[in-house]
Amino acid sequence: MTDMPLAGIRVLDLTRVRAGPTCVRQFADWGADVIKIEVPDAAGGDGGLGGPRKGPDFQNLHRNKRSMTLNLKSPEGHAVLLKLAETADIVVENFRPDVKRRLNIAFEDLSTVNEGLIYVSISGFGQDGPYEKRPGVDQIAQGMGGLMSITGEPGRGPMRVGIPVADLTAGLLAAQGAMMALIQRQRTGKGQWVQTSLLQAQVFMLDFQAARWLVDGDVAGQVGNEHPTGVPTNAWATADGHINAAPAGQRLYERFCHAIGTPELIDDPDYVDGGQRYRNRAALNDRIAAILKTKTSAEWIDILNEAGVPCGPINGIDQAFADPQVAHLGLAQAVEDGGKPLTLVGQPIRMSAAEARLKHRIGDKGAESGDILAEAGYDGAEIDRFRRDGVI
Structure with missing residues (x-):
């Protein structure tokens, strides 16, 4: 099975931290050409690291991507992004709404050079509304979205879930929205703006607990390890x-x-x-x-x-991966690039005519900048000048 579902799709990844990279990972693992655009060190970039670049978290989030650096605050860097957007299928970003407008990289800016572009935005609270400019992270969304009020034992106070569930869900929903937009583009030829947020994702994930309130006015509380309604569980x-x-x-x-x-x-x-x-x-x-x-x-x-x-x-996490059914399903997957052995978390989707692959780990920041710019039509002299001037 070598025909990957997203072969031929190009994605520009402007995201940082977790929700955005989670979205983009879905494209990268299923065959898209993903270009991770990072801020050059000289321009104050840290890559959005949640740990060392070669550490497990960063590698798990950013495998299968190519890295280039680009200073979006410089006129030449902005121009390079517009040139890359001309041939991209999808752009994913998780800037605060006011930041991307200030950088002139919002949907209305990039869609002018590519009417088929699908522009995906993930934010803390939405692209407009009273909380538009607030910074948002997973735990804040867990609290505001109701999850911490129903997690944990009665009388022990609110409790966060042990994974960044709002981040992860927002990323997966954003990827789903982009896939739907790709299908619609086949009929219309037009791209569109796809939006979600940590708060939207968290409230959506309340699912039956939210429906209990909306339909019956029943406000759920904490029940620890018991099921809220299915007794005895x-x-x-x-x-x-x-x-x-x-x-x-x-x-x-x-x-x-x-x-x-x-x-x-x-x-x-x-x-x-x-x-x-x-x-x-x-x-x-x-x-x-x-x-x-x-x-x-x-x-x-x-x-x-x-x-x-x-x-x-x-199970503890070590026991979970030792479970024979987990092993059978192949959720621990080795990266194929021939470097030092590295095993990461594989995709949980199986398809009869395609498979996700962990083809390569992400390398040093900007490792593919020259290659990507050459593909876009820049010659060696221009690329060298970009390096000297801090554009990349």
Whole structure:
């Protein structure tokens, strides 16, 4: 499978930190030619690093990209960007809205040289509105978007999720929007401006918890490891650790009761249906907890899987990657470039006629500047002058 889905698509990556690079990684892994445009060191650039350039975080975010440096504040640097935009399919940026307008690199600026350009913007709070100029990061969005109010144990205060879920979701939604715009462009020949934000992504990801409020006026709270509505679902202590078990729904609940040796809980008036189990969840949880402590995690996982009840271990990250199913799915993938061995997180999508590939790690900042400029039609003398003048 060598025909990658996005072969022939060129992407200009103006992003930093995490949400934007997450978006662009989707294009890079599926075959697009991605040019990561970074600020030259002489112009105060740090590359938007969340760690060392050769460290795991940066490499995981920016694999499969080519790097060039460009000083967008200089007239010549701005002109180079416009020239690159003429033949680009997608530009992705996550500047604050006022910053890109000040740099004259907004959608209205770049679309004048390429009417088919798809321009993708990711911000903290949106491209307009009362919070337009506020800086936004993941944890702020988790808090403002409601997630921290429903995460954690009751009475322990708000709790952030252990991954930057607003960043990651915003990046994936932005990539989805760009893909839809590419399909629409096939019919219309026109590009468009695709927008999302950390706040929009976080509120969207509230999903059924948001619908409970919008439809029924029900404000969810913290329930720890329990499911908000599916009782009994929990992380249960066993004789030697913990497991997750999710016997929500009548049939699963009945199987679960038989499997743990408490068939009497099926017809008990306090637990006879979902509504009663929800109302009496504390007492039911206590009954189940006492039983699950009598066997090891492995024993209960075997018993419950045999009964057809969803369950599983609670793995550390090292244990997750050692899991035979995770290994089978190929989520740890080696970079193919022949350098020092490097394994990163692979794509979680499988396709029957295509595959994502980790072809190369990202190199030094600006390593491909000369090649990219030559492809755009600049000769060697111009490229040397750009270097002398700090344009690249």
